[in-house]
Amino acid sequence: MPSASPPIICSGPLDRRGFMRIGLTGFASLSWPGLLKLRAENAVKPTRERTAIILVWLRGGCSHLDTYDPKPDIGSEYRGPFKTIKTKVPGMQLTELLPLQAKIADKFTLLRSMTHTGGGHPAGSLQMLSGDPDPRDKPKPLLPDWMTVANSLRSKNKRSSPLPNYVGVNPIINYDSFTIAGPGFVNAAYSPLAVLSDPSRPDFAVPNVGLSNPSQLARLNDRMALLHSLDKLERNVDAAGEMGAMDQFESQAMTLLTNPQTRHAFDLGKEDKRTRERYGMHRWGQQLLLARRLVESGVEIITSCLDGPQCGRVGNWDDHAVNHNVFEALRFRAGAFDQAVSALIEDVYARGLDKRVLVVVSGEFGRTPKISHVASSGAGEASAAAGVVQPGRDHWPRAFTNLWAGGGLQTGGVIGASDKRGEDVAEHACTPHDFLATIYHHLGIDSAKETINDFSGRPTPIVPNGSPIRELIRM
Template identity: 65%
Template sequence: MTESQSARMASCCPGPGAWRTTGRRHFLQTGIAGFASLSLPQVLKLRSQRTLSASETTAAQRKKTAVIMVWQPGGCSHIDTYDPKQDSGSEYRGPFSTISTKVSGLQFTELLPRQAAIADKFTVLRSMQQTAGGHPAGSMQLLSGDPDTRDKPKPRYPDWMTVANYLRSQAEPRQNPLPAYVGINPPLEYNGPAYLGDAYSPFTVMGDPNSPSFSVPNIGLADTSEVTRLGRRSNLRRNLDTLERAFDQRAELAALDEFEIQAMTLLTNPRTKEAFDLSREDPRTRDRYGRNSWGQQLLLARRLVEAGVEIMTTSLSGALCGRVHNWDDHAVNHHVFDALRFRSAAYDQAVSALIEDIYDRGLDKQVLVVVTGEFGRTPKIEYSPSTGAGDASAPAGTIQPGRDHWPRAFSNIWAGGGIQTGRVIGATDKRGEDVVERICGPGDFLATIYHHLGIDAPSTMIRDFNGRPTPIVDHGKAIPELMG
């Protein structure tokens, strides 16, 4: 990568706080009353019920499986964590020493001692690559399979989380009062439902689960009179819909009923409140994950999949990352090595606790855990002046080391899902610049996740806005070593 390319990447990166997710679906914050005021055009935007093709129906057959995706927004430096290159030279090698892991011959850097100790419980994929150098396009490539290398303001294709939610909801009515898809501070900046519509987006939970004041608004109402009032209002809305329904030849208003039922269930079923209540966990378990936002996010994720949530996403962002609240460790943002030190303890503890808990609680066949970002970081260290002082960043103007975007090679880890663990898949060259063994791309990544969820990615298509059948994965196939 040239210096001009690095400069362009640095200039396009978000500044402090830009990565803080604001959420797109807070339908419960105003209560069920909002549904009563929806017009027909608004309803049509919520969701259009589609008739599934035979292949879609087959693909969407429910299996009692779930996925937790832990997202590293901005991209984690692979050579400073899971793919160290001690012989790469001072221009490339970071300051961290390597440590042995539970798996013979596998080494991590010293930043990950807890994960090293349980490396037999997950598999490291060192040969991921994609072709987009920007955060939006890189995220869209990995999470939706969009091959475009250009950064776009909105996704063209729905992300895998939305697709899985859509297919499973079409295959079988949901009996569990909890939503099938939940995001805890989820990665929504550059991804979303696209042509599937917002009704298949996550139930979004924002905030710090470690905070004493943390709460999920409007779930599990205890006031019976309020529950009765909401039920009456819901029935009134249905009665007022009668005339509109006479013109609803495609049964699109039925989508509102399902959407409303989910909202009512969340509001009135006490099980929903219990599932989100971390105070019900043993304090020692909370300590094990770490009494910080990341630790409690991952504990809540485990708690929710155990209660029946099938698709969980959560971003490790915010103050624990350093000054700019993400993993985008350009020198203008962070002193890359100080940033990695700053966040490594919380990251290592939370991820290792989640993986251990999945196995200890007998969830390792049901639940697949994937930890990844959109790309890696440049193997060659670059130096630029900081744009501001803060955690893991020197005062403005201070020359400090950084690593830029690197989609050509990066690592992610996989646990649970019934896969054989304690393995390494693929390899990069001596500097960590390029994949030299077992190239895996976004299509392979997506097909592997879909396989765990019981979705036959190669043969499954969904109709887009124009009614055209669109493949959910048009290239790639599930990675055999990661198929349970």
């Protein structure tokens, strides 16, 4: 009995010579399903689209009970004055402060079971942004934040955009005198391009972006040539790698100055007036509109801190009674917050960005479920005159909520739960390490395997514990 024909091994697309070598006899021995399998195995594999993230940061900590995790049936010691409203998702309720987000609840998921041990603003921020488990406040980070880590790791892959890969639109940097974000032992070149001015102002411009005057460009090129001719520094003694960082800064600065695409990305005047008004003609709305424009222009890591005058007297979400009447402060800022966040999420879906772009809304912690009553330290927006007793809520890291939208994630629901008073996690506790692992997962970074060398050259895990939140991720 003759032996069977040897199998055809196909390791890639066939050229003409390969086709002739196999011959018609070999192909004749294949069934129709076999031909389809052969074609599928040798098809060009599609490249994975580069993902991006926009982190909307509520500096100071948002009250979860008065926004995303209402408890309408608890006593007056805990319950705020706001009514509970239905959302587009059956069973998910928000407070009346967020009617626009309620209408698009199918486009996001609420994680109501975040918890950590950082009771102060610096410690809470460092836990959420860098994974530092230390419950104590410290003046500056010991670990790099996830934004610079991701920027560093992703810089190994070539990009087509002339824009920096990490931009802070009103960036996360400080809390009072404490530094809450930074590169740590990652090269400083991976820090953000910081947009500090107010995008809602008619004269908004980002310094050193997009020179359009030909004579200015010519002078700049002449000066750069002179600088290079005078550069006599010995780079081989640069043990800390600072010259490498300077080179990257210089290259980035030149690109920002000379490439017309960069000027276009920051030009909100290119947007339709109705679009700008939908986000809100205020700082927060235009910050998030700019974030959307940047992500469409190829920026992959964007942070935008919602703070300042729109928060009330003290300029943040830190609604102690000495600072604000917590309920008046939430009323004061809710309209702009609801408008800007809902417009961003709507646009991510309407413009086909929802698989590629992840939007996360969070602060460093929540606020105490039990309402405190303390004398105000001064009059202003959302605060009574000094000495007048008013309600407040204090720091609360034991249970709080953040919002996840887009990113190809599972949306339209709630993950986890706090207890009946919103004091502790009752179901599916998630830590900052889980939070960070989920972000890294979206960015295509395996946080269980990736390490970065610290100042001594020792490999340090980017997330020592924790794993991506499986209920968020489509399997």
